[in-house]
Amino acid sequence: MSKSLKNISVVAFATVVSRVLGLVREIFIAAAFGTSALNSAFVSAFTLPNLFRRLLGEGALTAAFVPTLTQELEHRQRAAAFALVSKVTSWLLVVTVAVVALAMLASTQAGGLLRVLGDLGPAAATARRFLLAADLAVILFPYMIFVCLAAAFSAACQVLGRFSEPALSPVWLNLAILAALGLGGVWAWGDTARMHLLCAGVLVGGFFQMAVPAGVLWREGWRPVFDLRVDDRVREITRLMGPTVIGSAIYLINIAVSRLIGLSLNDQANSVLNLATRVMELPIGVFTIAIATVVFPLIARHAARADWVSLGVDYHKGLRLVLLVNIPAALGLALLSEPVTRLLFQRGEFTAGDTALMTPVLAVYACGLPFLSFTTVALRGFYALKDTVTPVRAAGLSFVVNLGLSLLLIRWFSTVGLALAGNLAVLVQAWYLQRRLALRLPGLGFGPLLPNLGKIVVASVLMGALVWGGQLAVAGAGFAPRVHDLVVIAGLIPVAAAAYGGLLWLMRIEGREELARIIDKLRGKAARE
Numbered sequence: 047m048s049k050s051l052k053n054i055s056v057v058a059f060a061t062v063v064s065r066v067l068g069l070v071r072e073i074f075i076a077a078a079f080g081t082s083a084l085n086s087a088f089v090s091a092f093t094l095p096n097l098f099r100r101l102l103g104e105g106a107l108t109a110a111f112v113p114t115l116t117q118e119l120e121h122r123q124r125a126a127a128f129a130l131v132s133k134v135t136s137w138l139l140v141v142t143v144a145v146v147a148l149a150m151l152a153s154t155q156a157g158g159l160l161r162v163l164g165d166l167g168p169a170a171a172t173a174r175r176f177l178l179a180a181d182l183a184v185i186l187f188p189y190m191i192f193v194c195l196a197a198a199f200s201a202a203c204q205v206l207g208r209f210s211e212p213a214l215s216p217v218w219l220n221l222a223i224l225a226a227l228g229l230g231g232v233w234a235w236g237d238t239a240r241m242h243l244l245c246a247g248v249l250v251g252g253f254f255q256m257a258v259p260a261g262v263l264w265r266e267g268w269r270p271v272f273d274l275r276v277d278d279r280v281r282e283i284t285r286l287m288g289p290t291v292i293g294s295a296i297y298l299i300n301i302a303v304s305r306l307i308g309l310s311l312n313d314q315a316n317s318v319l320n321l322a323t324r325v326m327e328l329p330i331g332v333f334t335i336a337i338a339t340v341v342f343p344l345i346a347r348h349a350a351r352a353d354w355v356s357l358g359v360d361y362h363k364g365l366r367l368v369l370l371v372n373i374p375a376a377l378g379l380a381l382l383s384e385p386v387t388r389l390l391f392q393r394g395e396f397t398a399g400d401t402a403l404m405t406p407v408l409a410v411y412a413c414g415l416p417f418l419s420f421t422t423v424a425l426r427g428f429y430a431l432k433d434t435v436t437p438v439r440a441a442g443l444s445f446v447v448n449l450g451l452s453l454l455l456i457r458w459f460s461t462v463g464l465a466l467a468g469n470l471a472v473l474v475q476a477w478y479l480q481r482r483l484a485l486r487l488p489g490l491g492f493g494p495l496l497p498n499l500g501k502i503v504v505a506s507v508l509m510g511a512l513v514w515g516g517q518l519a520v521a522g523a524g525f526a527p528r529v530h531d532l533v534v535i536a537g538l539i540p541v542a543a544a545a546y547g548g549l550l551w552l553m554r555i556e557g558r559e560e561l562a563r564i565i566d567k568l569r570g571k572a573a574r575e
Contacts, residue, residue: 080317150184215254348360417472
């Protein structure tokens with residue numbers, strides 16, 4: 047467990063750097079474009095290659111690739127594992143190039159149709175938003191090739207125990223986008239030219255996202271070979287991918303439909319939803335993805351050895367850790383949604399009106415953090431067992447719930463209704479996945495987590511009361527708005543985190559002894575040095 051915690055801390059640190067840069071990126075994009083139709087179009091267009099990444103890369107491929115590559119490494123050593131990496135990436139390159147070519151052609155044709163519709167009276171405003179998205183999608187789709195290959199290379203690195211470099215690879219995307227925004231501010235004339243520079247930054251960053259984990263594999267001894275031969279392992283990956291591709295396709299359609307509803311709703315919806323998602327993804331990315339990244343190869347190894355007891359132990363530890371972090375994070379972010387939004391984004395083209403639009407959306411999204419985190423780990427449990435059918439059913443259920451509730455709730459709550467629908471869909475998905483996992487292996491039931499969950503909830507509520515009272519105290523001090531927000535964020539969050547940690551320690555949360563041993567080891571090492 048100590049080694050797992052060390053790996054989690056490494057991935058968490060690398061992901062902190064990446065996510066913070068990603069948030070800085072969104073701050074600069076918001077300052078440059080606000081919540082304009084152009085920004086909403088960029089969000090929609092950039093969503094498309096990222097969704098296909100989930101379809102062909104991080105979702106379907108990784109779920110099938112990691113257990114199979116782990117098995118190959120366990121039984122046939124590195125040479126066979128590297129040969130499998132070459133075969134998988136060769137096929138992935140062929141498929142992604144073909145998909146990108148077709149998608150660019152479809153976007154071009156759709157753009158032509160939308161130009162015609164843009165001349166029609168009632169549909170003109172909506173058609174113009176869709177036209178902007180179609181034109182930008184043509185530029186951005188090649189990013190999919192880079193990011194899908196990056197997902198395969200990163201998965202191989204993780205199986206080899208190299209976690210930090212793949213976790214840092216998104217840094218290059220964020221740096222490239224920030225550089226493009228800087229150039230746009232200096233050289234470009236007009237919003238369209240700056241947007242095209244931003245798209246160029248995405249493509250450059252995508253290349254480096256792919257190159258960094260590929261370089262790690264090169265240092266580990268892998269040499270790329272274009273190999274389209276099909277063997278039993280490739281067939282197994284293809285078989286395992288089949289249901290997951292369907293599940294990822296459902297997810298793709300789910301997000302695409304949400305984006306289409308957002309585009310049809312108003313100019314601001316997709317921009318606001320994207321920014322709220324980015325803020326919410328900071329705790330998800332820093333902790334949940336780090337934990338899931340380390341736990342997945344570990345439980346996949348237990349499954350390959352049919353060690354179900356160890357699998358259950360590590361699965362529950364992973365769930366406990368994500369709930370330990372994300373329940374208080376959800377409550378804190380919901381309570382502080384207004385000062386967080388104002389401090390991070392309210393500058394340039396992002397106005398006080400945009401803050402008022404985004405604050406309730408962020409608060410609602412924050413409440414879904416625990417369920418989204420839970421789902422992330424639960425899915426890894428199925429993938430470790432090579433069960434890719436159940437996640438498809440869960441994705442289908444989530445899609446039906448999200449679509450039905452989105453169409454219903456936007457009537458009363460507009461953009462906030464889309465966030466509410468997404469949260470409820472994830473809640474249903476989490477419930478379904480855990481129920482099916484417990485039926486498959488009773489040792490993976492939720493029961494062992496309940497005592498710790500009670501302690502986490504009690505500590506989180508007390509922490510929330512501290513945050514609420516602290517906000518009232520700061521509000522009464524008469525600070526200027528920007529100073530008020532800075533004092534609330536920089537002052538209350540560390541105090542609340544310390545109080546929460548202290549409460550859990552006093553309640554003897556499970557894992558306390560392990561942490562104490564790690565602290566003692568670090569103290570002993572420091573004393574010796």
